[in-house]
Amino acid sequence: MSVQVTNPSDGEVKPEFWRWQENCWCDETRDWRDAKVITVGIDVGSVSSQCVIVADGELYAYNSMRTGNNSPDSASNAFKGVELKTGLTLNDVHMVVGTGYGRVNVPFSHKAITEIACHARGANYMGGNAVRTILDMGGQDCKAIHCDEKGKVTNFLMNDKCAAGTGRGMEVISDLMQIPIAEIGARSFDVEEEPDAVSSICVVFAKSEALGLLKAGWSKNKVVAAYCQAMAERVVSLLERIGVEEGFFITGGIAKNPGVVKRIEKLLGIQAVSTKIDSQIAGALGAALFAQTLVQKQGPCKPMALAA
Amino acid sequence: MIANYGYKDGSGEYYISIDTDKCISCTAGRACLTTCPKGMFESMVDDYDDEVVCVKTAFRRTLAYDCADCKPSTGRVDLPCVAACTPQAIKHSW
Numbered sequence: 001m002s003v004q005v006t007n008p009s010d011g012e013v014k015p016e017f018w019r020w021q022e023n024c025w026c027d028e029t030r031d032w033r034d035a036k037v038i039t040v041g042i043d044v045g046s047v048s049s050q051c052v053i054v055a056d057g058e059l060y061a062y063n064s065m066r067t068g069n070n071s072p073d074s075a076s077n078a079f080k081g082v083e084l085k086t087g088l089t090l091n092d093v094h095m096v097v098g099t100g101y102g103r104v105n106v107p108f109s110h111k112a113i114t115e116i117a118c119h120a121r122g123a124n125y126m127g128g129n130a131v132r133t134i135l136d137m138g139g140q141d142c143k144a145i146h147c148d149e150k151g152k153v154t155n156f157l158m159n160d161k162c163a164a165g166t167g168r169g170m171e172v173i174s175d176l177m178q179i180p181i182a183e184i185g186a187r188s189f190d191v192e193e194e195p196d197a198v199s200s201i202c203v204v205f206a207k208s209e210a211l212g213l214l215k216a217g218w219s220k221n222k223v224v225a226a227y228c229q230a231m232a233e234r235v236v237s238l239l240e241r242i243g244v245e246e247g248f249f250i251t252g253g254i255a256k257n258p259g260v261v262k263r264i265e266k267l268l269g270i271q272a273v274s275t276k277i278d279s280q281i282a283g284a285l286g287a288a289l290f291a292q293t294l295v296q297k298q299g300p301c302k303p304m305a306l307a308a
Numbered sequence: 309m310i311a312n313y314g315y316k317d318g319s320g321e322y323y324i325s326i327d328t329d330k331c332i333s334c335t336a337g338r339a340c341l342t343t344c345p346k347g348m349f350e351s352m353v354d355d356y357d358d359e360v361v362c363v364k365t366a367f368r369r370t371l372a373y374d375c376a377d378c379k380p381s382t383g384r385v386d387l388p389c390v391a392a393c394t395p396q397a398i399k400h401s402w
Contacts, residue, residue, distance in 0.1 A: 113355050116355070153309050153355070155310040155312070156309070156310070159316060161315035162315075201317065201318040202318065238316065242310075242312070
């Protein structure tokens with residue numbers, strides 16, 4: 001289903017096909033008050049922001065939402081979501097680590113760590129210590145990471161020059177095709193034969209190519225199949241540069257799109273490790289786990305104030 | 309760790325790879341910082357608290373153009389950054 005948004009100027013209700021589901025989760029079987037060490041990871045990405053609470057080294061709660069128009073507010077809002085859900089405040093937290101595109105602008109973080117290291121650490125937790133190759137398909141960039149059994153990065157490559165192979169590219173196609181973003185993956189398989197990929201080099205080219213294909217009589221499903229294939233080809237070329245090993249894990253919003261994931265698996269000839277944890281929180285989870293290690297090494301930090 | 313800085317676009321793949329394990333114990337006195345005519349390298353402390361060299365953010369999306377002066381189509385000699393890095397930590401993909 002698409003999200004309905006009301007335009008404040010004229011009251012018109014319009015569907016926004018690109019909007020993905022924000023969500024907030026808490027482990028109801030545990031109480032954070034029983035934990036000795038509580039750490040927070042905040043991932044302020046270009047498209048989404050996440051806050052993850054780790055209690056005694058285990059995932060306890062998270063909030064995943066769309067990034068607003070400035071990083072400090074996005075970080076604060078992400079934390080407020082879990083604060084509301086769990087009753088935990090910054091005074092109860094022993095350390096906060098910020099990551100992502102807006103990591104240096106998280107007002108209440110004690111340290112900033114790059115999203116590359118945090119995604120590797122998060123994927124190591126989510127997929128187990130057999131994970132070696134990680135593909136993070138973020139909102140406006142794409143990262144190929146190789147790590148060791150402890151989740152330490154051994155090789156990485158990032159492409160943030162264009163939106164091809166990123167979540168934002170998928171949002172553009174979703175809006176263009178007027179297909180809710182959560183349905184794109186399933187619909188891309190509802191085709192009689194697998195089409196050739198559209199341009200994998202540029203989203204603007206891919207968009208105009210997609211329009212041309214619609215005019216040529218292609219069904220919407222066939223066009224999104226061609227786009228999913230293009231995205232898969234794009235990221236596979238990045239992965240091949242760092243070398244792909246078994247223990248392949250995908251993080252980021254696109255990991256929820258089977259249309260892209262299955263095509264990547266087919267191109268690589270290996271299956272991605274599955275997880276029940278939301279793939280979008282990998283960066284924030286890694287940041288919280290880094291904070292956990294730092295608390296064990298250095299002791300807890302003094303709480304910092306949430307932005308007004 | 310191998311850190312790849314650069315991008316892939318319609319014209320090709322442009323990456324400068326830095327092997328940080330070789331970079332940490334630099335025996336060349338971080339010569340790359342001063343040898344590059346455009347000053348594209350800088351020193352940083354990475355996520356694992358090691359002091360290493362990286363490509364400055366401002367150059368990471370324009371490497372094909374920024375490195376062009378050191379890569380003439382004919383009569384090419386060793387790249388200054390690669391030659392200065394005696395631990396052989398720096399590599400270019402193109």
